[in-house]
Amino acid sequence: MEPRIELLCLVVFIQVYIIAAVTDSGDVAALNSLKDIWRNLPLNWVGSDPCGDGWEGIQCMNSRVSLITLGSMGLEGQLSDDISSLTELQTLDLSQNQGLTGPLPASIGNLKKLTNLYLNRCGFTGPIPNTIGSLQRLVYLSLNSNKFSGQIPPSIGHLSELNWLDLSDNQLEGSIPVSDGTTPGLDMLANTQHFHFGKNKLTGEIPEQIFSSKMSLIHVLFDDNELSGPIPSTLGLVQSLQVLDLSNNHFDISGIPTWVSSLSSLAILRMESTQLQGHVPVDLFSLPDLQILGLKGNKLNGTLNIGTNVGNQLSLVDLQNNDITEFNGTGGHNIEIELTGNPICQETGPTETYCEPPQSTSLFNTPRSYCSSAKCSSDQVSSTTCKCAYPYTGTLIFIGIFFSDLGNSAAYKALQESLMLCFQSNQLPVDSVSLSNPRMESSTFLSLNFSAFPYDRASFNRTVVSRITFLFSNRSFKPPPSLFGPYFFESDEYNYFSDEPKDTKKSTIVIIIGAAGGGSVLLLLSLLAGVYAFRQKKKAERASIKSDPFARWNVMKNNGSIPQLKGARCFSFEELKKYTNNFSEANYIGSGGYGKVYKGTLPNGKLIAIKRAQQGSKQGVLEFKTEIELLSRVHHKNIVGLLGFCFERHEQTLIYEYVPNGSLNETLSGMSRIRVDWTKRLKIALDTARGLTYLHELANPPIIHRDIKSANILLDQHLTAKVADFGLSKPISDSEKGHVTTQVKGTMGYMDPEYYMTHQLTEKSDVYSFGVLLLELITTRKPIERGKHIVKEVRMAMDKAKDLYSLHQILDPVILDESLKGLEKFVDLAMSCVEESGVDRPKMSEVVKEIENIMQIAGMNPNVETPTSSSSYEGLSKGSPFHPFSNESSANSSTFVASN
Known part of the structure; x- marks a missing residue:
C-alpha cells in the first residue's frame, strides 16, 4: 500500500502545484490586462503564473513583479492604467518599441518603488503627466524620442534621487519650470547629472535660478529649441559641467560669456547658430579639459588667436561660417581648425587646410577577423568572423566625440572592443560586433551603424535582444571616455527571434493528469514519476559534481580516487591549524576576494604560505582544482612551488612555498x-x-x-x-x-x-x-x-x-x-x-x-x-x-x- 499512497500523494502534489499560482493575483491581473491590449507579445506569455512560468521580460521578488524589460520587442498597443497595480515594480523598460502609442497614464505615479523608467524611442503622445513627480525613488527617467507635447512637469523637481533626466527629441513646449516656494522646479534637482532637453520646442529664457553651485550636472543639452534672451551666468557656478550644448536657439547675447572660461571640467562646448558676435576670447583655449569647441554659424569676427597657453586635450575648433578675417596659427599644437565659410578663406583660398571643408561621410567598416566573407542566403549577413546570421542592428548616436577624423579606425576599434567587453561581462551570447558608416547628423552628432551577431546560432532570442537594449537604456554600456561622449541608441525592428514555445513538458503532464482516472493512466503516471525521479537524481549528481569538482576525490577512502600529484600532498585541516597556530592573527599576512593568507611553519622549520578560501565559499572552486592539478606537475625555479592542498570540511586551501617579497x-x-x-x-x-x-x-x-x-x-x-x-x-x-x-x-x-x-x-x-x-x-x-x-x-x-x-x-x-x-x-x-x-x-x-x-x-x-x-x-x-x-x-x- 505504501508505494500506492506515495504515488497518489505525487498526483495530488502535481495537481496542487499546477493549479496554485505563485504570482500575486493583483500582479497577474495587471499583466493579463496588458496582454489583452498589446500585440507581438513574447510567445511564452501563457499560463496563470508569470513568475513561476518564467514569462519573458518579467522578473519577480517574493511573488511580486519587480522588473519588466521588454525593450526592442516590437510591441504594439497602449500602456493602460492597470500598470499602476504593479506596486512593487522597480524597473520598467519598454524602450525601442515604436508601436507603443497613446498617452502615458497618470496612474503611473502609483509605482512608488520605481527607480528606473525607460520609455525612450516609443510612440507615446500627449503631455507627460504631473504625477511623474510622485516617483520619488527614480534614478533614471528616459522619455526621449517620443511625441510628448505640452510643458515640462514642474513636479519633476520632487525627484531628489534623479541622476539621469532625458526629455530630448519630443515636442515639449513652453518655459523651463523653476520653484517659487509653492510649486517645485528643476532647480531642486541637486543630485541630477544629466539635463537632456534638446530637439524640442521650448521657448522663453533659461531661468537664472535653475543653476547653482550645489548642482552635480555634467551634461546640459538645450540644443535645437526656440530659447531666447540671455544665457544665465549661473551656469558658470556648475563646476562639474563637462558637456554644454546650446546650439540652434535664438539667444540675445553679444559674445561668448566670460564665465565659460571658468568651467575647468568642460570638455565639449557647442554654441552653434546662437547669434554670437565679437571675438573668440583667447583664454577659452586654455581650459585644461576642453576637447571640442563648436561655434560655427555665428557672427564671430576679427582675428582668431589660439594663444600659447593651450589645454593639452584640445583637438577640434569648428568656426565655420563666421566672419573671421585672420588666424595666427596653432602655435605648434596638434589641433584641427575649421574655418570654411569665413572671409579668411576667401582671401587665402582652399590651399590652407583650415579652409578645406571637413568630410561629411566615411566608408569605415569594421575589418574582418582573418577570414573571407561568407556567402549567405536569405536575409542573413556575414559577420566580421565570417559567419552567416541575422544580426541585431541599430544606430549609435553620440552627442560628442573627442576626435575630428570620421575615418578614425582606432577610435572605432576601441568602441568595438568596449561593446564586446560589455556584452561578454554581462554573459550575452554575442559573437562579434560590426560598426560602419560614421556620419555627422545635424552637423553635431556622430551616427554609427551598429550590428551585433549571435554566438553559435543564426539569430537571437527575445531575452538577448531585450537585454542588449537594456544595457543601452540604463547606460551600463560605457564607451571609451577619452573618445566618445554621451550617446543614444536607436534600434531597428528585429524580425528573426529564435524563440520556441516553452514548458511543453509541463503541459503534457497537465493533460495526462487531467485525463487521469483509469488504471493505465495511473500506471503511466507511476512510470513518469520514476523517470522523473531518476532524471532528477542524475541531474542532482551532475550539479553536485559541477559545484564540487572534488566530489570524486574521496579523501576518507584509500581507493585511488585522489590523483597522484607529484610533489604535492593532501594536508589535513588539523595539520594546517597546528602549522598556523589555529590560523591566529599573528600568522595572518594578507587577504583578498578569495580569502585570507597565513604564514605557517612545518615541523622541519620550513616556512609555508597558506591561501585559505572564505569559510563555506565556493568562489573559484574550478580554478582551485585547476591550480592543484597544474602546479602539482610543473617544477621550475621560476614558477611558484605548490606543496599541497586541503579540501576537507568544505575547505579550499592551497599550500605554497613561502615567497617573502610579495608581488x-x-x-x-x-x-x-x-x-x-x-x-x-x-x-x-x-x-x-x-x-x-x-x-x-x-x-x-x-x-x-x-x-x-x-x-x-x-x-x-x-x-x-x-x-x-x-x-x-x-x-x-x-x-x-x-x-x-x-x-x-x-x-x-x-x-x-x-x-x-x-x-x-x-x-x-x-x-x-x-x-x-x-x-x-x-x-x-x-x-x-x-x-x-x-x-x-x-x-x-x-x-x-x-x-x-x-x-x-x-x-x-x-x-x-x-x-x-x-x-x-x-x-x-x-x-x-x-x-x-x-x-x-x-x-x-x-x-x-x-x-x-x-x-x-x-x-x-x-x-x-x-x-x-x-x-x-x-x-x-x-x-x-x-x-x-x-x-x-x-x-x-x-x-x-x-x-x-
Whole structure:
C-alpha cells in the first residue's frame, strides 16, 4: 500500500502545484490586462503564473513583479492604467518599441518603488503627466524620442534621487519650470547629472535660478529649441559641467560669456547658430579639459588667436561660417581648425587646410577577423568572423566625440572592443560586433551603424535582444571616455527571434493528469514519476559534481580516487591549524576576494604560505582544482612551488612555498618599499620569461597561463621572479595544438586583443600579456590609466631617432638617473610582443634569448644569480593589502571572465 499512497500523494502534489499560482493575483491581473491590449507579445506569455512560468521580460521578488524589460520587442498597443497595480515594480523598460502609442497614464505615479523608467524611442503622445513627480525613488527617467507635447512637469523637481533626466527629441513646449516656494522646479534637482532637453520646442529664457553651485550636472543639452534672451551666468557656478550644448536657439547675447572660461571640467562646448558676435576670447583655449569647441554659424569676427597657453586635450575648433578675417596659427599644437565659410578663406583660398571643408561621410567598416566573407542566403549577413546570421542592428548616436577624423579606425576599434567587453561581462551570447558608416547628423552628432551577431546560432532570442537594449537604456554600456561622449541608441525592428514555445513538458503532464482516472493512466503516471525521479537524481549528481569538482576525490577512502600529484600532498585541516597556530592573527599576512593568507611553519622549520578560501565559499572552486592539478606537475625555479592542498570540511586551501617579497605589482607601486634598479628589472623579466617558456615548451602537456600580470609575479628573498596563480590556466592537448577555442578569461589591459575578438587561445596570448608586463616594468604605469592603454601610449610617444626613444616622460623616474644600456632593445622586444596579430609575436624561447642579449649589453651575465636580497614583508602593518599569494593582490588588476 505504501508505494500506492506515495504515488497518489505525487498526483495530488502535481495537481496542487499546477493549479496554485505563485504570482500575486493583483500582479497577474495587471499583466493579463496588458496582454489583452498589446500585440507581438513574447510567445511564452501563457499560463496563470508569470513568475513561476518564467514569462519573458518579467522578473519577480517574493511573488511580486519587480522588473519588466521588454525593450526592442516590437510591441504594439497602449500602456493602460492597470500598470499602476504593479506596486512593487522597480524597473520598467519598454524602450525601442515604436508601436507603443497613446498617452502615458497618470496612474503611473502609483509605482512608488520605481527607480528606473525607460520609455525612450516609443510612440507615446500627449503631455507627460504631473504625477511623474510622485516617483520619488527614480534614478533614471528616459522619455526621449517620443511625441510628448505640452510643458515640462514642474513636479519633476520632487525627484531628489534623479541622476539621469532625458526629455530630448519630443515636442515639449513652453518655459523651463523653476520653484517659487509653492510649486517645485528643476532647480531642486541637486543630485541630477544629466539635463537632456534638446530637439524640442521650448521657448522663453533659461531661468537664472535653475543653476547653482550645489548642482552635480555634467551634461546640459538645450540644443535645437526656440530659447531666447540671455544665457544665465549661473551656469558658470556648475563646476562639474563637462558637456554644454546650446546650439540652434535664438539667444540675445553679444559674445561668448566670460564665465565659460571658468568651467575647468568642460570638455565639449557647442554654441552653434546662437547669434554670437565679437571675438573668440583667447583664454577659452586654455581650459585644461576642453576637447571640442563648436561655434560655427555665428557672427564671430576679427582675428582668431589660439594663444600659447593651450589645454593639452584640445583637438577640434569648428568656426565655420563666421566672419573671421585672420588666424595666427596653432602655435605648434596638434589641433584641427575649421574655418570654411569665413572671409579668411576667401582671401587665402582652399590651399590652407583650415579652409578645406571637413568630410561629411566615411566608408569605415569594421575589418574582418582573418577570414573571407561568407556567402549567405536569405536575409542573413556575414559577420566580421565570417559567419552567416541575422544580426541585431541599430544606430549609435553620440552627442560628442573627442576626435575630428570620421575615418578614425582606432577610435572605432576601441568602441568595438568596449561593446564586446560589455556584452561578454554581462554573459550575452554575442559573437562579434560590426560598426560602419560614421556620419555627422545635424552637423553635431556622430551616427554609427551598429550590428551585433549571435554566438553559435543564426539569430537571437527575445531575452538577448531585450537585454542588449537594456544595457543601452540604463547606460551600463560605457564607451571609451577619452573618445566618445554621451550617446543614444536607436534600434531597428528585429524580425528573426529564435524563440520556441516553452514548458511543453509541463503541459503534457497537465493533460495526462487531467485525463487521469483509469488504471493505465495511473500506471503511466507511476512510470513518469520514476523517470522523473531518476532524471532528477542524475541531474542532482551532475550539479553536485559541477559545484564540487572534488566530489570524486574521496579523501576518507584509500581507493585511488585522489590523483597522484607529484610533489604535492593532501594536508589535513588539523595539520594546517597546528602549522598556523589555529590560523591566529599573528600568522595572518594578507587577504583578498578569495580569502585570507597565513604564514605557517612545518615541523622541519620550513616556512609555508597558506591561501585559505572564505569559510563555506565556493568562489573559484574550478580554478582551485585547476591550480592543484597544474602546479602539482610543473617544477621550475621560476614558477611558484605548490606543496599541497586541503579540501576537507568544505575547505579550499592551497599550500605554497613561502615567497617573502610579495608581488611585482607591489614592488613597482612602492607598497613593498623595495627599490629595483634597471639591472634587477632585466633579471625579473628574464626570470618570468624562463618560467613561461617552461610552461609553453617543456611542461607535459603545455600550459597557457592566461593571466600574466605583475600581480601574479612573485619575488623571493633574492628577487628571483616566480610565475604564480594558475587558476585560469589552460593545458593544451595534442589535438588542440595551434589554438583552442574557449571562453575569454584574463585581466583587462593585459589581455591579448586577438584572443578577445576570436576566442582562439594560443601561447601567443601569454606573449602579449608579457609584452604589457615589460612596458609596466620600465614605466611602473598600470596597463590602463584614465582610459589610456600603455601600449598605445608608448607607441605614440616613441621616436626611434632620439635617445631612449624619447620616452623620458613615460619611463619610471626611479631608473632615469641610471645608465639604461639596452633599454631601446628592451622596448623593441616589448613592442614585438604586443603586435596585433599573434603570428607576428615571438615565441617565449625567443624572448628569453633576446633578454639575455640585452643583459649582456648592460654588462650582466644572464646565467649568474643576482646576490641581492631585500627585506621581507613581515615588517608591514597588520591588515595591509600586501599578500603575495592572493588572487586579489592588486586593486587595479581585476580579472575578466566572459562566458559565452
